[in-house]
Amino acid sequence: MVPASDAEKLILDLVTPLDETEMVPVGDCLGRVLGDTIRSQLDFPHWDNSAMDGYAVRHGDVATVPAQLTVIEEIPAGQVPQKTLQPGETARIFTGSMLPAGADTIVMQENTQRQGVQVTVLESPKAQAFVRKRGSFYQAGAELLTPGVCVGAAEVAVLAAAQCEMVPVRRRPRVAILSTGDELVTVDQPLGPGQIVDSNRYALAALIAQTGAIPVPLGIVPDQKAATREAIAEALAQADMVISSGGVSVGDYDYVDQILAELGATIHIRAVAVKPGKPLTVATFDAEEQRQLYFGLPGNPVSSLVSFWRFVQPALRKLSGLASGWAPTFVSATTDSDLRAGGKRETFLWGRLCLGNDGYRFTLAAGGHSSGNLVNLTRTNGLAQVPLGETTISAGSQIRALVVGQVFNS
Numbered sequence: 001m002v003p004a005s006d007a008e009k010l011i012l013d014l015v016t017p018l019d020e021t022e023m024v025p026v027g028d029c030l031g032r033v034l035g036d037t038i039r040s041q042l043d044f045p046h047w048d049n050s051a052m053d054g055y056a057v058r059h060g061d062v063a064t065v066p067a068q069l070t071v072i073e074e075i076p077a078g079q080v081p082q083k084t085l086q087p088g089e090t091a092r093i094f095t096g097s098m099l100p101a102g103a104d105t106i107v108m109q110e111n112t113q114r115q116g117v118q119v120t121v122l123e124s125p126k127a128q129a130f131v132r133k134r135g136s137f138y139q140a141g142a143e144l145l146t147p148g149v150c151v152g153a154a155e156v157a158v159l160a161a162a163q164c165e166m167v168p169v170r171r172r173p174r175v176a177i178l179s180t181g182d183e184l185v186t187v188d189q190p191l192g193p194g195q196i197v198d199s200n201r202y203a204l205a206a207l208i209a210q211t212g213a214i215p216v217p218l219g220i221v222p223d224q225k226a227a228t229r230e231a232i233a234e235a236l237a238q239a240d241m242v243i244s245s246g247g248v249s250v251g252d253y254d255y256v257d258q259i260l261a262e263l264g265a266t267i268h269i270r271a272v273a274v275k276p277g278k279p280l281t282v283a284t285f286d287a288e289e290q291r292q293l294y295f296g297l298p299g300n301p302v303s304s305l306v307s308f309w310r311f312v313q314p315a316l317r318k319l320s321g322l323a324s325g326w327a328p329t330f331v332s333a334t335t336d337s338d339l340r341a342g343g344k345r346e347t348f349l350w351g352r353l354c355l356g357n358d359g360y361r362f363t364l365a366a367g368g369h370s371s372g373n374l375v376n377l378t379r380t381n382g383l384a385q386v387p388l389g390e391t392t393i394s395a396g397s398q399i400r401a402l403v404v405g406q407v408f409n410s
């Protein structure tokens with residue numbers, strides 16, 4: 001059994017990011033990974049403009065107050081000033097309006113008194129107050145966004161502001177999903193004795209989509225060598241990465257590793273010291289141009305999710321071209337519950353994380369922590385980690401917890 005941290009490193013080292021780029025409309029690029037450096041030929045702000053509703057002035061005119069000025073122009077946002085301020089003159093201005101020539105400072109209207117075309121400035125502003133100078137946020141030609149960034153709301157806004165109508169993004173990895181097991185039926189089939197629904201297919205598709213990749217579910221594979229061989233070969237022909245669940249332990253019908261070897265894969269990992277999720281096959285198919293990563297996840301539903309969070313997701317993030325942030329998110333938390341583990345494997349116990357004034361708190365989910373029990377994994381958002389070698393952590397202790405869902409304030 002490979003220790004989890006060694007496995008994590010080994011797996012990331014096996015991944016070469018995809019570097020194919022496609023162009024997508026700016027409105028569709030949320031969550032995508034930028035494929036190229038973005039530069040703009042525009043300065044930000046594009047011109048000197050006002051950050052307040054008020055009056056554009058020459059600072060020298062208002063250094064001593066009260067100062068009376070004559071309003072020579074009104075400049076609503078979107079209009080080009082027509083006049084140049086001379087000494088003793090001011091222009092009425094609004095937030096976002098262009099500064100008129102001659103002005104260098106804005107006085108907010110709360111610090112003025114207006115009478116007809118005369119305005120009295122009551123408080124002296126600092127020089128250049130409330131002026132958003134052209135190019136002070138960004139200068140044309142410089143790097144605006146770097147490749148490998150995940151596009152969020154702020155990035156979409158910047159791309160739009162830079163008039164980047166079509167955005168170069170990395171092609172999303174296609175990830176094939178195979179569900180091995182003679183006992184599996186599809187969600188719409190009646191359940192016979194001994195049968196269960198192939199829920200892993202849905203869990204894995206959801207996780208792959210959440211990671212920004214394209215799930216390619218290829219269905220249920222019977223526990224037979226020929227069928228397993230055919231399914232894996234088909235998956236490799238269609239996808240950048242293949243994930244199967246089940247068939248990786250030591251049972252008589254666990255064929256995945258054997259077939260991978262027969263198909264020419266290099267097997268790097270067979271088991272990790274993690275509970276749940278001990279059986280984990282990590283293999284690569286190496287062709288001249290391309291390396292495909294294969295993850296054989298354990299069939300137990302909780303184990304396959306935990307293995308994905310801990311080991312597959314970082315690899316998929318790296319494959320997607322993300323420049324950083326591949327590692328799972330661990331936080332320090334205080335546990336409200338006693339935690340127990342066997343000590344022989346790094347153990348994850350699921351429950352709820354919430355954020356209070358004293359940081360994160362973890363509460364263990366009620367019910368059995370069996371790797372077959374998906375039911376109490378629902379409504380959880382964190383996994384408490386009991387490190388390798390430890391068997392008991394008392395309530396009130398600091399722990400590390402893996403964040404796997406949205407955390408809210410308590």
Ligand SMILES: Nc1nc2c(c(=O)[nH]1)N[C@H]1C(S)=C(S)[C@@H](COP(=O)(O)OP(=O)(O)OC[C@H]3O[C@@H](n4cnc5c(N)ncnc54)[C@H](O)[C@@H]3O)O[C@H]1N2
Nearest residue numbers: 179181197198199200246247248249254278298299300303
């Ligand atoms: N003698 C030993 N037996 C087992 C060991 C061991 O070390 N020695 N390890 C156990 C651990 S830990 C795990 S985890 C499982 C992993 O087994 P496999 O990956 O070979 O998975 P299967 O045997 O095919 O199935 C296990 C379990 O999961 C259910 N399953 C499978 N696929 C799905 C699916 N797509 N959706 C929902 N549920 C699924 C399956 O019905 C079984 O109940 O091995 C232990 N055994």
Ligand code: MOO
Nearest residue numbers: 276277278303371
């Ligand atoms: O590793 Mo298994 O996932 O303990 O049940």
Ligand SMILES: [Mg+2]
Nearest residue numbers: 247249251254
């Ligand atoms: Mg098995």
